[in-house]
Amino acid sequence: MDEKCIGIIGMGDMGKMYARRLSDAGWRINGCDRPESYEALKKEFAGRGRVNIMQNGHLVSRCSDYIIYNVPAKNIDDVVAQFGPSTKMGAIVGGQTSCKAPEIAAFEKHLPQDVEIVSCHSLHGPGVDPRGQPLVLIKHRASDESFALVEKMLSCFGSKFVYLSASDHDHITADTQAVTHAAFLSMGAAWRANAQFPWEVPRYVGGIENVKINLTLRIYSNKWHVYAGLAMLNPSARRQIGQYAESVTALFKLMLAGQREELSRRVKEAGEAVFGNARWKGRGGEDEGLLLKDELLDRFSLGELPQERVRNNHLSLLAMVDCWWKLGIVPYDHMICSTPLFRLWLGIAESLFRKPELLDEAIETAIEDNTFRADDLEFTFAARDWSERVTLGNDEAYRRKFEAISEYFAPRFEEATRVGNEMIKAILEKTH
Numbered sequence: 094m095d096e097k098c099i100g101i102i103g104m105g106d107m108g109k110m111y112a113r114r115l116s117d118a119g120w121r122i123n124g125c126d127r128p129e130s131y132e133a134l135k136k137e138f139a140g141r142g143r144v145n146i147m148q149n150g151h152l153v154s155r156c157s158d159y160i161i162y163n164v165p166a167k168n169i170d171d172v173v174a175q176f177g178p179s180t181k182m183g184a185i186v187g188g189q190t191s192c193k194a195p196e197i198a199a200f201e202k203h204l205p206q207d208v209e210i211v212s213c214h215s216l217h218g219p220g221v222d223p224r225g226q227p228l229v230l231i232k233h234r235a236s237d238e239s240f241a242l243v244e245k246m247l248s249c250f251g252s253k254f255v256y257l258s259a260s261d262h263d264h265i266t267a268d269t270q271a272v273t274h275a276a277f278l279s280m281g282a283a284w285r286a287n288a289q290f291p292w293e294v295p296r297y298v299g300g301i302e303n304v305k306i307n308l309t310l311r312i313y314s315n316k317w318h319v320y321a322g323l324a325m326l327n328p329s330a331r332r333q334i335g336q337y338a339e340s341v342t343a344l345f346k347l348m349l350a351g352q353r354e355e356l357s358r359r360v361k362e363a364g365e366a367v368f369g370n371a372r373w374k375g376r377g378g379e380d381e382g383l384l385l386k387d388e389l390l391d392r393f394s395l396g397e398l399p400q401e402r403v404r405n406n407h408l409s410l411l412a413m414v415d416c417w418w419k420l421g422i423v424p425y426d427h428m429i430c431s432t433p434l435f436r437l438w439l440g441i442a443e444s445l446f447r448k449p450e451l452l453d454e455a456i457e458t459a460i461e462d463n464t465f466r467a468d469d470l471e472f473t474f475a476a477r478d479w480s481e482r483v484t485l486g487n488d489e490a491y492r493r494k495f496e497a498i499s500e501y502f503a504p505r506f507e508e509a510t511r512v513g514n515e516m517i518k519a520i521l522e523k524t525h
């Protein structure tokens with residue numbers, strides 16, 4: 094094994110996952126987090142001879158050949174300003190934050206000129222098996238030889254390398270991640286506002302409802318800064334999230350006004366733009382759709398399955414497809430650079446839009462069934478409120494809302510994470 098060693102600054106969920114997997118593959122790791130976490134980290138990694146926990150980023154930077162910053166995106170400028178000038182001469186530096194514009198700006202501003210820059214981004218959470226998942230590599234300022242070294246180091250993840258520029262990365266992840274999270278964050282906010290635990294409400298149990306609940310709880314059980322960073326620091330994300338809020342509002346107004354034809358026309362036009370023309374077909378014409386079957390999804394309920402499936406107007410999904418249409422996004426074009434969560438979300442949107450009888454039922458329910466109005470009203474408020482908080486770019490306003498909702502759902506996180514992991518595994522196996 095090459096004696097080059099890897100530095101990891103930020104040993105939180107992702108940093109630890111990187112340290113474990115890279116050291117298992119034989120690389121020597123120098124890792125640090127904040128000084129106050131030194132003792133605990135040292136204890137946690139005591140059994141791993143190849144992981145050397147250090148007190149701070151200066152110590153890591155001066156002796157590592159490839160240094161990966163695994164800190165919250167909002168802190169990247171401060172952390173690189175602090176440790177970047179200590180980087181070993183001729184080393185390579187990269188970041189694993191979810192949004193590349195601030196990361197690259199920080200590197201350009203604070204790193205010495207002799208330091209090369211190769212960034213990366215694992216498009217999955219710390220609990221997901223990285224094999225086969227996309228791993229973005231960004232050769233920003235590096236020789237072919239240095240880039241090949243980073244590829245060699247990261248190849249032990251077994252992920253699919255996706256080669257992008259920093260700005261293409263941010264465009265794509267705004268289209269996929271940021272707007273998908275907006276939908277799930279809004280569902281959680283609406284359920285809490287209505288004092289509902291969705292697994293106790295028959296309309297939210299079974300089939301595609303299970304995906305909505307499990308993924309919403311998955312997001313709220315994670316760290317707020319991951320979603321805040323992705324939404325507020327990505328230059329493209331605000332527009333996307335704003336459009337989602339506009340689509341929700343426009344469709345809800347049509348539902349309230351009972352404008353069946355207008356609603357049906359708009360939903361179907363959006364569906365045609367996104368799913369028409371057999372967009373899910375691969376180049377060889379084979380079916381590459383994600384279509385998720387109710388029977389499969391039914392297995393992953395947090396609540397009791399009702400005797401009979403209860404109708405839903407699926408405002409969150411109708412608005413997602415409307416939003417993709419208005420923004421000219423063809424989600425299949427981004428599959429190569431997608432997270433499991435995005436693929437599941439697209440999968441349930443597809444399940445609704447590729448089954449005409451189900452889509453007609455959703456439209457019919459939207460117009461005729463007013464028992465949904467309270468839920469939809471709160472959902473519309475929630476989508477608009479999240480969008481406003483993102484536009485204002487206020488970390489504190491984002492954190493407070495996120496944490497209040499997170500607290501509300503916390504008692505079910507353990508079970509939701511377990512069921513969600515099984516669901517993701519089963520579905521990804523099926524759709525590979």
Ligand SMILES: NC(=O)C1=CN([C@@H]2O[C@H](COP(=O)(O)OP(=O)(O)OC[C@H]3O[C@@H](n4cnc5c(N)ncnc54)[C@H](OP(=O)(O)O)[C@@H]3O)[C@@H](O)[C@H]2O)C=CC1
Pocket residue numbers: 102103104105106107108125126127150163164165166168172189190191192214215216217218219315316318319322
């Ligand atoms: N979680 C996910 O699913 C994914 C996250 N990412 C990205 O990876 C990065 C890390 O996320 P994640 O691991 O989930 O978050 P965590 O909060 O678990 O980890 C970040 C760590 O960085 C530490 N840190 C902050 N400032 C410093 C500093 N000055 N010196 C050393 N350490 C510092 C934090 O300490 P403290 O908590 O005390 O501030 C924390 O332990 C983020 O940019 C995120 O966007 C990318 C892919 C997936």
Ligand SMILES: O=C(O)C(=O)Cc1ccc(O)cc1
Pocket residue numbers: 190191215216217218270312319432433434435
């Ligand atoms: O799959 C998702 O969207 C997640 O929620 C996990 C996640 C969060 C941040 C990333 O940068 C990548 C993946």
